[in-house]
Amino acid sequence: xxxxxxxxxxxxQKYLHPNDQTAKxxxxxxxxxxxEVKGLRFGGQFIVKSFTIRRARPLELLKLLSFPPMNxxxxxxxxxxxxxxxxxxxxxxILAHHAWxxxxxxxxxxxxxxxxxxxxxxxxKQAVDRIWPAEIPLGEVNKKLIRGLSGCEMARxxxxxxxxxxxxxxxxxxxxxxxxxxxxLRTILQSVVNLKDFLDHTAMLAMPNQRSINxxxxxxxxx
Numbered sequence: 117x118x119x120x121x122x123x124x125x126x127x128x129q130k131y132l133h134p135n136d137q138t139a140k141x142x143x144x145x146x147x148x149x150x151x152e153v154k155g156l157r158f159g160g161q162f163i164v165k166s167f168t169i170r171r172a173r174p175l176e177l178l179k180l181l182s183f184p185p186m187n188x189x190x191x192x193x194x195x196x197x198x199x200x201x202x203x204x205x206x207x208x209x210i211l212a213h214h215a216w217x218x219x220x221x222x223x224x225x226x227x228x229x230x231x232x233x234x235x236x237x238x239x240x241k242q243a244v245d246r247i248w249p250a251e252i253p254l255g256e257v258n259k260k261l262i263r264g265l266s267g268c269e270m271a272r273x274x275x276x277x278x279x280x281x282x283x284x285x286x287x288x289x290x291x292x293x294x295x296x297x298x299x300x301l302r303t304i305l306q307s308v309v310n311l312k313d314f315l316d317h318t319a320m321l322a323m324p325n326q327r328s329i330n331x332x333x334x335x336x337x338x339x
Contacts, residue, residue, distance in 0.1 A: 165255025278313030
């Protein structure tokens with residue numbers, strides 16, 4: 117009986133909620149070859165694979181992370197996280213999520229996915245941006261964005277924030293030691309952890325061409 121209780125206790129200690137992994141993540145980045153790192157998970161919601169995401173502008177990422185405004189005027193022309201590329205749900209995806217949830221009488225997923233790639237250098241980010249598409253179906257992300265980066269290795273972090281799931285990837289060349297943009301990665305991870313749950317992701321639907329994120333809906337605001 118005592119041995120059984122000990123085993124149950126060990127199982128409980130091994131469990132770590134996705135939103136509580138930052139303490140471990142910021143001290144030990146576990147890199148794996150891009151061919152082995154975990155990608156996006158879809159569960160039984162296969163239709164979600166056809167939903168699309170698009171590359172975000174730098175200011176959109178800052179708004180999404182609720183990143184505080186820059187107080188240093190001398191560096192006002194240089195935005196934070198210059199080696200980071202993010203992908204946000206497109207208008208189609210946001211509307212399709214609502215439609216799918218309605219058609220399935222509430223059984224379809226309401227969760228959107230946001231991807232953030234933190235590269236080891238700004239040069240690497242620029243090189244990858246030239247070959248990555250500006251818009252891509254979620255079903256092709258694992259093959260074209262993650263597995264497609266040959267010669268690279270990644271560390272993956274996943275956070276569920278209400279109806280939005282954040283996937284954060286740190287990317288470096290195989291054979292490189294450490295991670296030169298570790299401070300940016302820690303800041304982004306901590307910002308995601310501090311976000312309150314998104315109750316409604318329609319606040320990300322900007323009109324007419326979705327070039328910015330509009331937080332006019334107070335229900336979806338993040339502080």
